[in-house]
Amino acid sequence: MRWVERCIETTIRASAFTVILALVLIFVFIGKEALPILTSPSVRQEASLRQLFGTIVWQPVSTVPQYGLLPLLLGTLKVTVIALLVGGPLALSAALFTSEFAPPWVREVLKPSVELLAGIPSVVLGFFALMVLASWLQSVFGWTYRLNAVNAGIALAFAVIPIVYTVAEDALTSVPRSYREGSIAMGADAWQTAWRVVVPAAFPGIFAACVLGFGRAIGETMIVLMASGNAPIFSAALTDSARSLSATIAAELGEVVVGSAPYHVLFLIGSLLFVLTFLTNLAGHWFVTRLREKLEGR
Amino acid sequence: MEHHPETPKLKIEGLNVWIGTTPVLTSVTFDVPEHTILSLIGPARSGKTTLLRALNRLNELNVAFRTAGQVYLSGQPVYGNGMDVASLRRRLGMVFSTPTPLPMSVWDNLTLGPRLKAVQSRTELERLVESSLKAAFLWDEVKDRLRESALKLSGGQQQRLCLARTLMLEPEVLLLDEPCSGLDPISTAKIEEALQELKRILTVVLVTNNVKQAARASDLTGFLLMGELVELNDTEELFTTPQDPRTADYVSGRFG
Amino acid sequence: MLVVILGNIVYVGWGHLSWEFLTQVPRAGMTQGGIYPAIFGTAALVLLMTLAVLPLGVMTAIYLQEYAPQGSRWVPLVRLAVQNLAGVPAIVFGLFGLGFFVSFVGREIDHFLYGGRLVYGQPAILWAALTMALLTLPTVVVTTEEALRAVPQGLREVAYALGATRWQMVHHVVLPQAIGGMLTGGILAVSRGAGEVAPILFTGAAYYLPYLPTHLNDQFMELGYHVYVMTTQSPDVEATKPLLYSTVLVLLLLTFALNFVAVLVRAQFRRRQMR
Numbered sequence: 001m002r003w004v005e006r007c008i009e010t011t012i013r014a015s016a017f018t019v020i021l022a023l024v025l026i027f028v029f030i031g032k033e034a035l036p037i038l039t040s041p042s043v044r045q046e047a048s049l050r051q052l053f054g055t056i057v058w059q060p061v062s063t064v065p066q067y068g069l070l071p072l073l074l075g076t077l078k079v080t081v082i083a084l085l086v087g088g089p090l091a092l093s094a095a096l097f098t099s100e101f102a103p104p105w106v107r108e109v110l111k112p113s114v115e116l117l118a119g120i121p122s123v124v125l126g127f128f129a130l131m132v133l134a135s136w137l138q139s140v141f142g143w144t145y146r147l148n149a150v151n152a153g154i155a156l157a158f159a160v161i162p163i164v165y166t167v168a169e170d171a172l173t174s175v176p177r178s179y180r181e182g183s184i185a186m187g188a189d190a191w192q193t194a195w196r197v198v199v200p201a202a203f204p205g206i207f208a209a210c211v212l213g214f215g216r217a218i219g220e221t222m223i224v225l226m227a228s229g230n231a232p233i234f235s236a237a238l239t240d241s242a243r244s245l246s247a248t249i250a251a252e253l254g255e256v257v258v259g260s261a262p263y264h265v266l267f268l269i270g271s272l273l274f275v276l277t278f279l280t281n282l283a284g285h286w287f288v289t290r291l292r293e294k295l296e297g298r
Numbered sequence: 299m300e301h302h303p304e305t306p307k308l309k310i311e312g313l314n315v316w317i318g319t320t321p322v323l324t325s326v327t328f329d330v331p332e333h334t335i336l337s338l339i340g341p342a343r344s345g346k347t348t349l350l351r352a353l354n355r356l357n358e359l360n361v362a363f364r365t366a367g368q369v370y371l372s373g374q375p376v377y378g379n380g381m382d383v384a385s386l387r388r389r390l391g392m393v394f395s396t397p398t399p400l401p402m403s404v405w406d407n408l409t410l411g412p413r414l415k416a417v418q419s420r421t422e423l424e425r426l427v428e429s430s431l432k433a434a435f436l437w438d439e440v441k442d443r444l445r446e447s448a449l450k451l452s453g454g455q456q457q458r459l460c461l462a463r464t465l466m467l468e469p470e471v472l473l474l475d476e477p478c479s480g481l482d483p484i485s486t487a488k489i490e491e492a493l494q495e496l497k498r499i500l501t502v503v504l505v506t507n508n509v510k511q512a513a514r515a516s517d518l519t520g521f522l523l524m525g526e527l528v529e530l531n532d533t534e535e536l537f538t539t540p541q542d543p544r545t546a547d548y549v550s551g552r553f554g
Numbered sequence: 555m556l557v558v559i560l561g562n563i564v565y566v567g568w569g570h571l572s573w574e575f576l577t578q579v580p581r582a583g584m585t586q587g588g589i590y591p592a593i594f595g596t597a598a599l600v601l602l603m604t605l606a607v608l609p610l611g612v613m614t615a616i617y618l619q620e621y622a623p624q625g626s627r628w629v630p631l632v633r634l635a636v637q638n639l640a641g642v643p644a645i646v647f648g649l650f651g652l653g654f655f656v657s658f659v660g661r662e663i664d665h666f667l668y669g670g671r672l673v674y675g676q677p678a679i680l681w682a683a684l685t686m687a688l689l690t691l692p693t694v695v696v697t698t699e700e701a702l703r704a705v706p707q708g709l710r711e712v713a714y715a716l717g718a719t720r721w722q723m724v725h726h727v728v729l730p731q732a733i734g735g736m737l738t739g740g741i742l743a744v745s746r747g748a749g750e751v752a753p754i755l756f757t758g759a760a761y762y763l764p765y766l767p768t769h770l771n772d773q774f775m776e777l778g779y780h781v782y783v784m785t786t787q788s789p790d791v792e793a794t795k796p797l798l799y800s801t802v803l804v805l806l807l808l809t810f811a812l813n814f815v816a817v818l819v820r821a822q823f824r825r826r827q828m829r
Contacts, residue, residue, distance in 0.1 A: 016613070016622075112817075121751070221645040246643055266649075277643055400713075414716060460712075
């Protein structure tokens with residue numbers, strides 16, 4: 001009896017530590033494969049740090065391979081920013097609307113719809129952007145490239161909206177009712193109350209929503225892979241084709257030789273993504289904690 | 299007071315409990331003789347429940363509680379390294395202030411305790427269920443409803459079910475934490491009647507916020523105030539000739 | 555907008571949906587035939603994934619809610635790990651699956667058990683499922699934790715007062731109460747796993763396989779991956795279009811159905827707790 005209890009407790013504790021271990025392992029194993037870029041002379045010769053971050057051509061499978069990450073970084077940035085600019089305001093205003101103004105039945109419809117949206121596999125969103133959205137946008141705006149950063153950004157917005165909405169809505173509804181009553185008692189109307197009292201009170205949470213949405217956007221792969229055109233062009237134009245860091249891994253890892261320079265470069269990109277999303281997540285959750293502390297008056 | 303065996307069933311010695319750094323009980327010392335009903339009365343937050351839960355070491359579930367002093371069960375130290383807490387809690391059965399039926403059938407509720415002890419014999423369980431339900435004056439009401447969810451019983455029935463569930467453990471001591479606080483007078487009377495019967499086979503410590511209940515149902519009564527045991531005496535004496543003015547004030551209803 | 559997307563897919567995809575489509579293998583360069591291997595592969599993948607993720611996730615949640623000492627320094631650390639695991643991009647899981655499961659664990663198994671012969675050191679359904687399990691782990695942990703938190707503290711005290719040990723308390727009182735929430739988490743994880751493609755790109759999914767996976771080290775076809783392949787690498791886009799739409803529709807229906815079941819299960823158990 002006693003030892004059964006012991007065994008169970010040990011197993012349960014072990015699985016909890018497995019979670020920590022998993023995160024550490026991810027970091028170690030991706031970092032390990034990226035490390036040769038710093039340590040191995042032959043890899044360094046082919047893909048030096050200066051080349052990685054100083055040149056603007058990404059051409060890993062030509063006779064003279066070139067590994068400039070800048071076009072990929074720029075592509076990621078373009079797509080992510082468009083996604084946040086399109087999805088962010090939409091999600092935030094929807095969150096504000098549901099928490100402050102919407103009658104209960106609208107809330108009952110809107111919340112499950114957002115959950116439904118979150119449930120759409122990203123490959124389906126990518127598919128939709130590629131098959132339908134792209135043609136539609138092109139026929140309206142007459143862009144040269146059917147698949148471009150704007151197209152990918154808009155599709156990506158669909159993936160960003162649920163997370164931004166959920167976190168922001170949580171933050172807004174966690175503002176105590178007494179704040180609102182206090183404001184209304186001073187003669188403010190619903191709009192003034194929402195804008196001057198509730199939003200400032202929930203600000204850390206709203207900010208966290210944007211940060212977490214950003215993290216979701218830079219990591220998303222399939223949508224960008226399918227909808228952006230995937231050309232690593234170093235240009236500021238939003239209507240050019242673009243390629244993101246994550247899509248590069250997906251598109252090329254299948255074709256590189258294990259242990260070759262491009263293989264390590266792809267893992268370097270992976271490490272970059274991991275660290276970036278790790279930091280945005282930490283920041284996001286830190287802001288959520290700040291909000292809780294603020295509302296509890298600490 | 300006819301019951302006075304040599305070793306008291308429970309002996310509480312210099313019991314101190316803190317929640318964090320706030321003292322909840324200060325140097326509480328008293329004996330509970332076997333086959334008696336001892337009531338603990340006192341205003342809200344005077345430490346009655348904490349005292350009761352110190353006896354079966356239930357306070358330990360919350361790390362904020364710190365305990366010093368000693369409790370002896372039939373001379374055996376409760377706070378000792380060799381004490382198996384699970385079996386200790388079976389010897390000191392507890393009923394909580396609100397009915398706490400588990401969301402399962404009446405039968406499963408009752409047999410959970412024995413099953414935890416690995417008692418599986420059907421006939422043994424049936425015998426225990428019947429005797430416990432009878433002792434809790436519930437047998438006639440639920441004997442045909444053993445398979446129904448315990449949550450379907452009325453509040454008074456649920457509380458008697460909880461009493462019966464505790465009796466299934468065949469405990470030596472019964473710890474009752476305001477067991478009638480939410481009940482109607484009829485259910486209360488049934489529980490009090492059950493206690494008078496049970497006293498013959500076990501010992502009862504009853505925490506109550508109802509002074510009249512203490513006067514009606516118990517042999518001994520202790521009065522707690524702000525974590526201090528002000529007075530403990532034969533119930534009749536405590537109510538008729540209290541030694542401490544604070545006790546007099548409380549039992550006459552001047553505060554609390 | 556949600557309506558536009560769904561409407562478009564349902565409208566175009568419905569026409570080609572038939573029993574044959576669901577039960578036949580792809581033919582003629584995937585311009586004809588059905589998607590049965592992809593459906594089978596998806597089912598096998600999520601089944602294996604569930605077997606891995608449910609025990610691990612549920613036990614982690616039990617640790618956090620029931621076993622960890624109050625004020626333990628490990629609890630925030632485990633929570634942090636779960637939160638961050640949830641934020642790791644799917645493609646990074648794919649990289650990890652390749653770098654860890656395939657190249658490291660698989661190779662070592664081959665080295666020790668098969669004398670270096672290539673058996674597990676290659677992309678396979680087992681590795682894809684384990685990678686996916688890590689991806690869905692946070693979902694399971696968070697929903698299970700929520701379910702455990704909803705169990706009233708009083709019931710735990712009852713169990714202890716009846717002489718239960720910690721595990722007995724969890725087993726007899728907490729788990730029966732929390733089972734609904736745990737199921738919900740499991741279903742949501744399955745739904746998530748059925749929809750993700752990035753983690754399995756390099757860990758086991760195949761473009762086209764005429765046979766079904768029968769061993770843990772087989773490769774497999776998968777719905778989401780099938781959509782990706784047909785969308786981006788098809789030799790004849792117009793010819794595959796109707797099939798493609800129908801495949802997307804099947805994938806959508808599958809994930810929605812799973813989500814819907816999760817919602818129903820949650821509602822059902824919540825009602826039962828009220829009673």
